[in-house]
Amino acid sequence: xxxxxxxxxxxxxxxxxxxxxxxxxxxTLGMIVGVMPGLGPSAGLAIxxxxxxxxxxxxxxxxxxxxxxxxxxxxxxxxxxxxxPGESATVASTFDGYPLAKQGRAGPxxxxxxxxxxxxxxxxxxxxxxxxxxxxSVARTFGPPELFLIVVVGLLTLIxxxxxxxxxxxxxxxxxxxxxxxxxxxGIGAQRYxxxxxELINGIDFIPVAxxxxxxxxxxxxxxxxxxxxxxxxxxxSLRGKGFWPTRAxxxxxxxxMLRGSFLGxxxxxxxxxxxxVASLMSYNVEKSISKTPERFGKxxxxxxxxxEAANNGAxxxxxxxxxxxxIPGSSSTAVLLAAFLMxxxxxxxxxxEQNPEFAWGLIASMYLGNVMLLLINxxxxxxxxxxxxxxxxxxxPVIILICALGTYTIHGSxxxxxxxxxxxxxxxxxxxxxxxxxxxxxxxxLGPLAEETLRQTMIISGGSFGIFFERATSMWLLAxxxxxxxxxxxxxxxxxxxxxxxxxxxxxxxxxxxxEERKDVNS
Amino acid sequence: xxxKKIITTVAALTLIASLTACGNDAGSGAEAGADYPxxxxxxxxxxxxxGGNDIMARTMVDIINQYEMYPENISLENRxxxxxxxxxxxxxxxxxxxxxxxxxxxxxxxxxxxxxxGWTFExxxxxxxxxxxxxxxxxxxxxxxxxxxxxxxxxxEQETVVVGGxxxxxxxxxxxxxxxxxxGYEIDYVPFNEEGQLQTSLLSGALDAIVSNxxxxxxxxxxxxxxxxLFTGAERLDVLPDxxxxxEKGIEDLPAMPRGMILPPDAPAEAKEWWITTMKEVVETPxxxxxxASNYLTENIKWDQEFFDSLRETTDSFEATLEEAGAx
Numbered sequence: 001x002x003x004x005x006x007x008x009x010x011x012x013x014x015x016x017x018x019x020x021x022x023x024x025x026x027x028t029l030g031m032i033v034g035v036m037p038g039l040g041p042s043a044g045l046a047i048x049x050x051x052x053x054x055x056x057x058x059x060x061x062x063x064x065x066x067x068x069x070x071x072x073x074x075x076x077x078x079x080x081x082x083x084x085p086g087e088s089a090t091v092a093s094t095f096d097g098y099p100l101a102k103q104g105r106a107g108p109x110x111x112x113x114x115x116x117x118x119x120x121x122x123x124x125x126x127x128x129x130x131x132x133x134x135x136x137s138v139a140r141t142f143g144p145p146e147l148f149l150i151v152v153v154g155l156l157t158l159i160x161x162x163x164x165x166x167x168x169x170x171x172x173x174x175x176x177x178x179x180x181x182x183x184x185x186x187g188i189g190a191q192r193y194x195x196x197x198x199e200l201i202n203g204i205d206f207i208p209v210a211x212x213x214x215x216x217x218x219x220x221x222x223x224x225x226x227x228x229x230x231x232x233x234x235x236x237x238s239l240r241g242k243g244f245w246p247t248r249a250x251x252x253x254x255x256x257x258m259l260r261g262s263f264l265g266x267x268x269x270x271x272x273x274x275x276x277x278v279a280s281l282m283s284y285n286v287e288k289s290i291s292k293t294p295e296r297f298g299k300x301x302x303x304x305x306x307x308x309e310a311a312n313n314g315a316x317x318x319x320x321x322x323x324x325x326x327x328i329p330g331s332s333s334t335a336v337l338l339a340a341f342l343m344x345x346x347x348x349x350x351x352x353x354e355q356n357p358e359f360a361w362g363l364i365a366s367m368y369l370g371n372v373m374l375l376l377i378n379x380x381x382x383x384x385x386x387x388x389x390x391x392x393x394x395x396x397x398p399v400i401i402l403i404c405a406l407g408t409y410t411i412h413g414s415x416x417x418x419x420x421x422x423x424x425x426x427x428x429x430x431x432x433x434x435x436x437x438x439x440x441x442x443x444x445x446x447l448g449p450l451a452e453e454t455l456r457q458t459m460i461i462s463g464g465s466f467g468i469f470f471e472r473a474t475s476m477w478l479l480a481x482x483x484x485x486x487x488x489x490x491x492x493x494x495x496x497x498x499x500x501x502x503x504x505x506x507x508x509x510x511x512x513x514x515x516x517e518e519r520k521d522v523n524s
Numbered sequence: 525x526x527x528k529k530i531i532t533t534v535a536a537l538t539l540i541a542s543l544t545a546c547g548n549d550a551g552s553g554a555e556a557g558a559d560y561p562x563x564x565x566x567x568x569x570x571x572x573x574x575g576g577n578d579i580m581a582r583t584m585v586d587i588i589n590q591y592e593m594y595p596e597n598i599s600l601e602n603r604x605x606x607x608x609x610x611x612x613x614x615x616x617x618x619x620x621x622x623x624x625x626x627x628x629x630x631x632x633x634x635x636x637x638x639x640x641x642g643w644t645f646e647x648x649x650x651x652x653x654x655x656x657x658x659x660x661x662x663x664x665x666x667x668x669x670x671x672x673x674x675x676x677x678x679x680x681e682q683e684t685v686v687v688g689g690x691x692x693x694x695x696x697x698x699x700x701x702x703x704x705x706x707x708g709y710e711i712d713y714v715p716f717n718e719e720g721q722l723q724t725s726l727l728s729g730a731l732d733a734i735v736s737n738x739x740x741x742x743x744x745x746x747x748x749x750x751x752x753x754l755f756t757g758a759e760r761l762d763v764l765p766d767x768x769x770x771x772e773k774g775i776e777d778l779p780a781m782p783r784g785m786i787l788p789p790d791a792p793a794e795a796k797e798w799w800i801t802t803m804k805e806v807v808e809t810p811x812x813x814x815x816x817a818s819n820y821l822t823e824n825i826k827w828d829q830e831f832f833d834s835l836r837e838t839t840d841s842f843e844a845t846l847e848e849a850g851a852x
Contacts, residue, residue: 046572143730144714147721184638186692186715196640201606322720326727327743329720339575349743412605453717460714461686461730474728 006357007129010365013358019062022055023366023373026066031381033067034074036407040087040207041316043411044071045336057344058362064340065366068333069121069374072316076113076309077385081106082400084215088206088446089276089312092284094214095161095439096297096304103300107382108246112254112302113309114378115246120262120310121371124317127266128324128364132353135318136325139270141474144457149469149478150271151451154278154443156485157285161439172437176444179204180452187456199416206445208408208421213438215404216421217428219397224429244383246302254306257287261310268311269318275331276315277446283311289488317367324353324360401425560622560794565598568626570611572604576657576819577629580783583815584627584806591809593802607635616643618788622795630657630695630781633839637846638693645835649787651799653831654807655821656780658757659699659735660767662750664726672753672773675733679709685732688714688722695779698845699735699756706775713849726750738763738820756780757822779838783821784831800827 026048033044048067052060075090080097093113100109127135142150162169182193183203194200246254261283268279287307288297297304322328327349329335346356353360391399408421431438462468469475567585571577581600588594603611608631618624628645636644669675679685687704689696692715704711714731716722719740726734727749738761744750745764752767756778760769770778785803787795806812807825816823826834 140724140727141729143725143728144721145730146728184692186717191639194639199606199610201609201635201639322724326724326749328723329718335718335720339579350747350749351743412610413603414605414610457714457716457725460712463712472728472730 006361007125007365007368010358010361011369014058014062014362014365014369019059019366022059022063023066023369024377026063027070027370027373027377030067030070030072031074031077031377032070034071035077035385036074036403036410040075040089041068041071041333042087042331042336044068044074045333045340049336049340052340057346057359060340060344061359061363062366062369064337065363065370066373068316068337069117069313069367069370072313073114073117073374073378076117077110080109080113080305081385082215083218084400084404085210088210088442089280089315090308091210091277091439091442091446092280092308092312093305095284095308096299096301098218099298099300100302100305105300106385107244108250109302109305110382110385111244111379112246112250112306114375114382116254116258116261116306116309117313118371118375119258120265120313121317121368123259123262124266124314125364125368125371127263128317128320132321132325135267135270135321138474139322139328140326141472142271143472144454144461145468145472145475146478147271148451148454148458149475149482150268150278151447151454153478153482153485154281154447155451156482157281158440158443160285160288161443162437165435165437168435169437169440172431172440173444176441177448179209179441180445180448183449186449186453187460197416199414203449204420204445205411205417206442207411208417209424209445210442211404211408212421212424213428213431213442216401216425217432217438219400220425220429221432222393223397224433250302253302257283257303257307258310260286261307262314265311265314266318269315269331270321275319276312279311279315279318280308281443283307285485313371320364320367324363326350327352560792560798561594561596563623564596565594566624567598567600568611568615568624569600569602570604570608570626570631571629572602577627578602579819580629580815581627583812584785587806587809587811588802590811591805593805606639606641607631609635609639609641612643612648613641615786615788616647620790620792621788622792624788625651625799626786628782628784628786632782632786633835633842634691634693634695637839637843643789645786645839646832647789649789649791649796650828650831651785651787651796652803652828653782653784653824653826653834654803654812655783655816656757656824657737657783658755658778658780658822659696660738660741660745660752660764661699661703661733661735661754661756662726662741662745662752663733664729665748665751667732667751669753670751672768675753676707676709679704679707679732682709684710684712686712686714686730688716688725688731688734689736690716690719690722693846695781695842696735697849698779698842701845701849702778703754703770703775707773742820759822761820763820777841779841780822780824782831782835782838784826796828 029048030041030044033048034040044067045064049064052063055063072089075085075087076093076097079085079090079093080101083094083098085091085094097109097113100106158169158173162173180203182200184190184201185192191201264283264286265276265279268282269275284304284307287303288294291297291301291303293301316331316333319331319334323334323337327338329338341352346352346359404421405418408418409415411417428438430436431441458468469479567581569578569581585598585600588598603614605611606613608629612626612632612635615624615626632645635641663669663675669678687700689700691697697713697715700711700713714725716725719736722734722736723741723744725731733753735756741750741752742763745752752764754773755761755764755767755769757769757780758771760767770776785799787799804827
């Protein structure tokens with residue numbers, strides 16, 4: 001087995017003491033960066049990139065992979081504990097992660113997220129090893145029409161997120177789409193709603209908005225409820241404590257979600273564009289649609305956390321496929337990695353894997369080892385993190401608002417974004433108070449510009465004809481997937497009813513037959 | 525005689541100022557006297573870490589530190605945002621200072637064209653231009669055209685060809701417009717935000733051709749995924765010796781992205797002179813030559829006002845082309 005030899009060779013070549021220390025340091029540093037609201041993997045990589053200059057390429061890539069996973073997990077920690085996603089890929093983790101933490105189950109939630117990431121990472125590493133070349137040949141058929149369809153699939157999540165309160169949900173999403181139009185229009189380069197401000201040229205970044213809506217909005221809402229007066233009764237969390245580990249029921253609920261999320265994430269991640277974000281939202285969507293207890297989603301369903309976590313990790317493995325096999329970055333994090341390749345003197349491109357096999361397999365292996373290290377370190381660190389939930393709210397609230405402000409300022413050093421964040425905090429409070437959906441707003445803000453950009457590109461290419469979606473093989477496949485995604489939840493009650501009716505009819509007929517025979521017996 | 529007097533006066537004033545300030549380190553570069561440089565340098569990078577501008581600035585500072593050219597500390601700050609507007613806006617606000625500096629790239633011209641930044645390149649103090657970024661015109665491998673002539677005759681037969689590049693008010697659109705005009709074919713330009721999506725779109729068959737930086741597409745060319753047909757620089761590239769330049773094909777004056785250095789508006793003359801002298805040494809070091817070669821830049825050295833004269837020419841032709849294309 002060539003692939004196994006390659007992967008095993010990669011792992012062995014990495015297992016030196018220096019590299020293991022680098023792995024541990026990278027994961028820890030990454031986690032610290034990721035815990036700052038607003039700083040996700042791409043920021044973590046960019047900040048820590050200079051640290052790797054003194055290392056040889058293998059050592060450097062080991063450390064970068066560790067930072068990547070560490071900062072991604074750091075984002076999950078804040079999503080679960082303080083309802084503040086560090087980057088768009090962990091927005092879906094707040095939906096059920098935060099309710100779990102509110103129920104005093106922060107420990108099990110964080111462990112489950114780490115396990116889901118680990119499983120997705122393992123599946124991802126195996127999938128890369130076996131399918132990288134064939135997946136790459138699919139990834140290279142993705143032009144603007146296909147990317148547009150992928151984004152639309154992500155937007156379908158809005159239907160699930162919005163739920164019962166349709167009107168308020170649609171208004172929330174529309175506010176998000178409206179905010180998404182600010183900045184330079186990619187089509188003709190005109191400025192929209194920037195009011196002459198140079199800081200708004202690049203549009204409104206979703207990170208300050210998400211931090212404000214989720215983080216600060218939640219704090220304000222809790223204070224309005226009188227949360228600062230409540231006496232908290234959280235259980236003590238320790239490694240040996242009963243409440244620390246996920247229960248058997250948690251695992252039973254999440255197993256399927258993790259597996260589905262891993263595969264879904266991996267294949268979505270190979271498409272350049274919004275891979276991890278779309279993947280995690282799709283996974284949430286799928287889990288809620290097929291769940292037997294969809295009403296528990298959003299109120300602390302373990303599957304609603306495990307699925308998206310597995311999906312965003314699977315997607316980051318998937319994003320390595322176009323990077324390694326085509327030399328094309330599929331996400332902002334892999335774009336930073338690509339810049340790092342150049343700095344280490346490697347020429348990214350389709351020949352990277354052929355010309356530098358030990359490097360490419362070393363990268364895949366270190367991604368895998370990064371996952372293992374993350375799981376190990378986390379199990380020891382989670383009690384510390386989870387104890388945040390035990391800090392009295394009146395102390396925690398101002399600290400979180402301060403961290404949110406600091407984190408927002410760190411991203412681009414922009415005071416304007418801090419004001420946007422605070423304004424969104426107030427907006428988030430009122431949205432929650434009156435039943436709007438902050439999540440729908442953020443999803444629309446993240447995916448809106450991508451949808452617009454790719455649709456406009458598609459329309460320039462096709463000369464304004466929508467027929468282009470039916471002319472390209474990959475877009476036909478995507479259309480089929482989309483129809484299935486819409487049809488299954490819509491049709492499943494209907495199919496169930498038909499089946500039920502059939503069964504009932506069969507039963508009735510049988511009973512009638514029986515009765516008739518009985519009558520015959522009596523008559524004769 | 526007169527300058528000596530000024531220096532004495534300035535020195536005396538500085539002495540008085542420092543005595544009266546007494547421990548209040550004003551740190552204003554406007555006072556920079558003959559003893560320039562005597563303070564820490566604040567080096568603005570108008571883009572994020574890992575980008576082209578960032579790498580160039582860090583390479584320069586590495587060289588300056590390695591050869592111990594600057595006696596005090598140089599601190600590098602990424603002041604990104606607004607396509608360079610934030611960083612250069614910061615430098616603009618430091619008018620008169622000799623201890624703030626920044627490096628330029630294409631956005632130094634294009635950002636003021638598309639938005640009201642409050643400054644243009646002419647407000648700053650020029651140090652010099654060191655190199656330019658040129659582009660390669662590539663088509664997917666396996667297309668029926670293998671030479672520039674094949675492509676042009678194919679493109680002329682079509683009503684329009686679909687081409688792609690990064691951004692709208694950007695050099696990529698200008699290159700496509702100028703090339704198409706000179707060669708007599710019509711284009712539909714598709715703007716992208718990311719290099720990765722641009723390249724996959726070409727490979728997926730959605731686009732007929734793109735322009736891109738040599739460094740980004742060289743891997744694709746070596747793997748026979750893309751065919752290079754034209755190079756926009758003045759001379760052929762060493763790594764792509766068979767690819768003709770625009771000039772060889774009768775397409776003159778193709779613009780390139782300027783990689784240079786600027787000081788704030790009205791920077792003191794000593795500071796300007798010091799940096800011109802120092803950068804003349806930097807561009808002669810083997811480390812700088814290595815940077816230019818490994819990033820496939822074209823060496824193009826112009827000092828002082830000559831640097832801004834060339835920017836003036838580029839800006840004028842940009843404005844004219846963009847207006848014609850309806851992008852401004």
